[in-house]
Structures are given as structure tokens and as C-alpha cells.
Amino acid sequence: xxxxxxxxxxxxxxxxxxxxxxxxxxxxxxxxxxxxxxxxxxxxxxxxxxxxxxxxxxxxxxxxxxxxxxxxxxxxxxxxxxxxxxxxxxxxxxxxxxxxxxxxxxxxxxxxxxxxxxxxxxxxxxxxxxxxxxxxxxxxxxxxxxxxxxxxxxxxxxxxxxxxxxxxxxxxxxxxxxxxxxxxxxxxxxxxxxxxxxxxxxxxxxxxxxxxxxxxxxxxxxxxxxxxxxxxxxxxxxxxxxxxxxxxxxxxxxxxxxxxxxxxxxxxxxxxxxxxxxxxxxxxxxxxxxxxxxxxxxxxxxxxxxxxxxxxxxxxxxxxxxxxxxxxxxxxxxxxxxxxxxxxxxxx
Numbered sequence: 640x641x642x643x644x645x646x647x648x649x650x651x652x653x654x655x656x657x658x659x660x661x662x663x664x665x666x667x668x669x670x671x672x673x674x675x676x677x678x679x680x681x682x683x684x685x686x687x688x689x690x691x692x693x694x695x696x697x698x699x700x701x702x703x704x705x706x707x708x709x710x711x712x713x714x715x716x717x718x719x720x721x722x723x724x725x726x727x728x729x730x731x732x733x734x735x736x737x738x739x740x741x742x743x744x745x746x747x748x749x750x751x752x753x754x755x756x757x758x759x760x761x762x763x764x765x766x767x768x769x770x771x772x773x774x775x776x777x778x779x780x781x782x783x784x785x786x787x788x789x790x791x792x793x794x795x796x797x798x799x800x801x802x803x804x805x806x807x808x809x810x811x812x813x814x815x816x817x818x819x820x821x822x823x824x825x826x827x828x829x830x831x832x833x834x835x836x837x838x839x840x841x842x843x844x845x846x847x848x849x850x851x852x853x854x855x856x857x858x859x860x861x862x863x864x865x866x867x868x869x870x871x872x873x874x875x876x877x878x879x880x881x882x883x884x885x886x887x888x889x890x891x892x893x894x895x896x897x898x899x900x901x902x903x904x905x906x907x908x909x910x911x912x913x914x915x916x917x918x919x920x921x922x923x924x925x926x927x928x929x930x931x932x933x934x935x936x937x938x939x940x941x942x943x944x945x946x947x948x949x950x951x952x953x954x955x956x957x958x959x960x961x962x963x964x965x966x967x968x969x970x971x972x973x974x975x976x977x978x979x980x981x982x983x984x985x986x987x
Contacts, residue, residue: 645707646673646982647736649698649727650714652680652690656848656872658797658899659714659743665798669971671978673712676701678723691723698727702734709986710737717744717751725765732768737985740769741795745823745894745917748782763787771985775897776918793981796918798974799902801966806908806958807884811842812948815885815909817873817900818892820849825891825914828937830857832891833867835941838948843867843889846881882907886954887947893934895919905965910957912943922969928960 651657653664653675667675678694680686702708711731715724721744731738744750751762766772766787773795774780780792818824826845833843843866845854851869858867873881888904890913897918901911905922911929913919925931930946932939947954 645705646710646712647701647708648673648675648712648714649678649724650675652677655679655681658896659716661899662743662797663714665800665971666975666978669975671975674701674708678727679720695726695730699730702731702736708736710739710982712739712741714741714743716742717747717749720744721747721750721762721765725761728765728768737770738768739771739773739981739985740766741773742779742783743775743896745892745896747779748786749894751786771981773981776921778918778920779896795977795981796921796969796974797897797899797902798971799899799906799965799969801906801962801970802879802882804908804962805883806886808886809884811840812838812887813885814841814843814887814889814944814948815846815881815904816843816889817846817878817881817903818890818898820845820847820851820854820869823893825893825934825940826854827857828891828935828940829889830854830861830863830867831937832941832944833863834861835938836866836945837941838945841866841944841948844870844881844885846870846873846878848872878903882909885909887912887944888929889913889940889944890919891932891934891937891940892916892919897922902965902969905961905969908958908962910947910954910961912940912947922964924960924964928957928964 650663651660653660676698678691680690713724713727715721728738763786767789772783772789772792774783775797777794780794783792820826855869858864888909888911890898890901892914895917901922911923913923913931914934915931923929923931930943
């Protein structure tokens with residue numbers, strides 16, 4: 640990168656929960672050269688509105704005073720996030736800055752298809768104004784290509800940190816889920832699958848935020864308290880400990896981008912059971928490092944959990960393949976190098 644170049648990265652606060660925050664934090668921790676500006680922070684509606692308008696003032700000030708800023712890297716999801724970021728993009732264009740739009744939204748295609756024609760036009764115009772669109776998988780590249788006439792679309796996988804394998808065995812088979820507790824991530828299917836498990840030595844641990852009280856009641860109503868446990872949100876060393884003490888990772892989602900949680904599980908050498916949505920098939924090869932089932936097929940989910948629980952050599956073999964794939968495709972050092980090359984080309 641030229642010494643007089645500067646990247647301004649826009650996204651949620653790195654201490655917020657969610658995949659985009661995790662990605663930006665990894666970029667920062669591994670010394671990617673950029674200036675981070677947060678446009679969103681967890682909290683009440685008032686806090687979110689205040690943070691956004693405070694961000695806009697600071698953003699405009701930086702663009703108008705810092706002549707070294709050459710490129711604005713904007714992270715966006717769908718719906719409200721996309722509309723807020725479309726304003727950010729248009730402001731960057733007013734100041735003649737190059738814009739890299741990085742799309743993370745798991746339900747972006749649904750967001751587009753369900754929008755009225757005027758909103759669809761705004762979405763398409765925003766995509767077309769971007770100098771480069773980054774997406775999380777080949778599947779999402781095809782999706783965005785059908786929405787936009789912008790032909791400058793590249794795939795950049797989400798990153799993960801490769802860990803030293805240190806699996807701790809226990810007397811039970813520990814199945815772990817990490818993510819927001821809700822329908823999109825397949826939580827109802829996990830609970831339904833738990834009723835059909837034949838192996839009594841399986842313990843399903845659910846880590847994440849969301850409507851915890853609703854799922855506590857659902858677990859209690861189905862007498863699954865001994866089999867399914869709500870564990871709350873974890874991060875840092877506690878998350879490391881959870882992965883080290885787990886045997887199988889599950890994420891039976893209905894829509895996804897490229898889930899950080901799956902990549903993290905792979906980096907700890909865990910076999911995966913998930914669904915063929917979004918970028919997941921580019922991380923989980925069915926029959927190699929895990930199994931892919933159809934969204935909503937809770938019986939297949941139960942069968943695959945039982946199969947892995949009853950076959951330790953299969954778990955170990957698939958776990959080793961997960962680790963190998965994570966090192967080859969998703970290692971943070973590989974992704975940083977790819978993103979740095981993208982920056983360099985855009986700044987020439």
C-alpha cells in the first residue's frame with residue numbers, strides 16, 4: 640500500500656455482538672492497516688440513533704479534513720443496516736472517495752425480494768455505485784450479480800484464528816451451538832431433534848443471546864432440561880474453553896452468510912453438522928468434515944448427531960478435516976493478505 644493512502648473502515652463497534660464485529664476485531668488484532676469508525680453500538684433505540692448521528696458528524700469531518708483518506712471500506716448487513724450504509728456510501732462519493740461495500744447479510748436476498756420496486760431500485764443503485772463489492776461466498780456472488788449490474792464483485796471469506804488442538808474428552812458427548820437463539824439459526828429444530836436422539840449420553844449446549852426465556856420454557860415443556868442446556872453468551876477465553884470441551888458443532892440455519900461460529904469450530908478441529916445455505920457448503924464438505932442436512936429436517940439432524948456420537952473415529956477423522964480446511968481457506972493471515980492485495984489494487 641502507498642504510504643500516503645489511508646483506509647477508513649465503517650462498521651459496528653468491535654465490542655458489539657455479532658459476526659461483523661468479530662471480523663473487524665480480527666482485522667484490527669492482526670495489524671491490518673486501517674482507521675476504524677463505528678456506526679453502530681448495542682443498546683437501546685436512543686443509544687443506536689445517537690451513535691449513528693454522532694458517527695455521521697465525525698465521518699463527514701474526517702472526509703472533509705483528512706486528504707489521506709482514499710478508500711472507505713463499508714461493512715453492511717441487510718434492511719436497516721443497508722439503508723444506513725447507503726447514506727454512508729453516498730457521502731463518500733460526494734467526497735470522491737473509492738468505496739468497497741462488504742456485504743454480510745444472511746437474509747440479503749430475502750430483503751431484496753420482499754422489497755417494493757422503489758426500494759429494490761435503491762438497493763441496486765447503491766450496489767452499482769460501489770467501486771468493489773465484497774461477498775462471503777461464491778453463492779452470494781451469484782446472488783448479488785442477479786441484483787446488480789456491477790461486475791466488480793469479489794469473494795473474501797470470513798477469517799478465523801487457527802488454534803493448537805487441545806480437545807478435552809468427557810464422559811458425555813457434548814454438542815455445541817453458538818449464535819443468536821431464534822428460528823433463523825434453527826433453534827426450534829435443535830430442540831425437536833433432541834426429542835429423537837437415541838444415544839442417552841449426548842448433551843446439547845446452546846450458547847448465545849436472544850429470547851432466552853422463550854427457549855427455557857420450550858425446553859422445560861418438553862422435559863429436556865437434562866439434555867439441552869442454555870448457557871448464555873460467551874467470548875474470549877471462555878469461548879476457547881467451550882470449543883476445547885466440545886465434540887460436535889451444530890448450526891442448522893435457514894439463511895446464512897458465512898458463519899464465524901462454524902469457522903471457529905473448524906479451527907478447533909470439530910466436525911460440523913449444518914445446512915447447505917449461503918457460504919456454508921464452501922466451509923463444510925458433506926461427508927468430509929461434517930454433514931449437511933436440509934433446513935427444518937430435525938429428524939436428519941438427530942440421526943447425524945447420533946451417528947457422530949456413536950462413532951469416535953468418524954468424529955476424529957472429520958474433525959481433522961475441519962482443521963485442515965480452516966488452515967487452508969480461512970486462516971486470518973491468509974484473509975488479511977487477500978484483503979491487503981484488494982486494497983492495493985483499488986489504490987493504484
